[in-house]
Amino acid sequence: MRRGSALLTVIMLAGCSTGEAPAPRTTAGAPSAGDTTQTITVGDKVRTFQLHVPASYDPGRPMPAVVALHHKPGSGATMRELTGLDAKADKEGFIVAYPEGVGGQFNAFGCCGVQDDIGFVKAVAGQLVERWKADPDRVFLAGVSNGADLSFRAAVEAPGVFAAIGAVSGGFTGGRTEAADYRPPAPVSVVTLIGAADPQATTFRTGLDTWRARASCAKPFVPPPPSANAPVTVPPPGSVSAPPPSPAAPLDPAVQRTTTPCKGGSDVDTYVIDGAGHVWFGATAGELKDPAPKIDATDVLWAFFAVHPRHG
Template sequence: MTLDHGGTSRSYRLHAPPGYVPARPVPLVIALHPYPGNGLEMSQLFGWDELAERAGFLVAYPDGVDGGFNALVCCGNADDVGFLAALTGHLVETWGVDADRVYLTGISNGGDLSFRAAVEASGTFAAIGVVSGGFIGERTTAEDYTPQRPVSVITFIGEQDRYASQFRTGIDRWQQQLDCTPVAPPPAAPADGATLTRSRCADGSDVEVYLIGSMGHSWPGASGDRMSAPDVGLRATDLIWTFFAAHPRRA
């Protein structure tokens, strides 16, 4: 499908579950591909269509311009934040999406854009799920570069990822800037070689951080040929949706 934004025709795929009825409000997950990539590849890699069919939500897969999104450190100069906001508004208006249950997920370049959109399209997305991506780049060091409305975050970082230190620094900065404090008691280890931390922020949003010792720049639990880590004992797709379902948009 296509949507005109800023004088450009932008393309995306949309998956609707069996039994979808436009008159019944439905959650929406927007899934953002890595660089280089496209929405078709994203729909095939990480099992979002299958989960949407079981849980009953829409999934949209936007295409970046020339294979990438204008995120925090890469790629291009398209108004991708504006496009995501426009796509959300379009799907709320024409596909019966519940505006309080709109979520972003992405990997690598798509994960970086999720953080950027959480800040710059504040109020549009209830929560983001970021895999092998981060709150990185020069603009994130500004103290006022934070969401103006609560956006909860779940993120997965492989400690063998060459960007792991940047991702850890970024999520620490996010929590510092939003005045987040650890939730007690600390959660148990989610799998062998992995840790989980949870915090609650001053604005009421939540942050969950999974650190996976054996993983590189990958998606936990995926089994495709690209960017997959099938043997780490976690399925990020399922965990992200569980987190999303528990975090509708806050006032």
């Protein structure tokens, strides 16, 4: 199904003794670690997002943040279950926000609704920086299916807000993308994963070709395989002389990776997974779980985000 399901298990709040995690609370107090539901007004609409802040949170030390967008029909809760980003955030030290779409969907390209979802994701990112003291140069946007489409839209229409986007089983296609001048006005890096057996795989790959052309990217190439003994080096900001670091372990033979340096120091990293469909790769639960995992999208996205802070 297009615009599939989303994410993670809600973490139990401290002090609970039952075996079932309670619903996140809505708070207006001082920022602190834990799981909450936050509200924010966009125009005349009150919108909500779920928030996970790891135990290592210190407002005096700015953390990266990831805004994670669910599929259609989905929710912040399904995105949490699908991706496992809470656990990744606890391990790596970043904040995760899960915006709630209207009617289980986001206003991306060819669909869905008329609500101001660009204003919404910008407002969420702004609140993470202003209230939760996230590092403004390390705010990232991730999405699956319908949420992935909105990630591409935000990369164009919310310049300077997100350092990089991660699009899983979604793409730069339809609606406003057909205008030749619809392009990112500021550098933003992209990592995307596509199942070769996804019914929309060809559309997604064509959309990537369009994105690369409009972002003034070089020709895609296959990066060298990782070496067990070579240290990982991170290219300096603005450099296009070296590809993003390869994954720490060799890829499954079914996974084809290419990378593309682009104007302004951004990169486009693409993973095409043979035999895979419309899923969050590596997910073990949820509507878009991966029945035959060959790569973990959560690991891939975070590894890419970690070395792609915002330039300028």
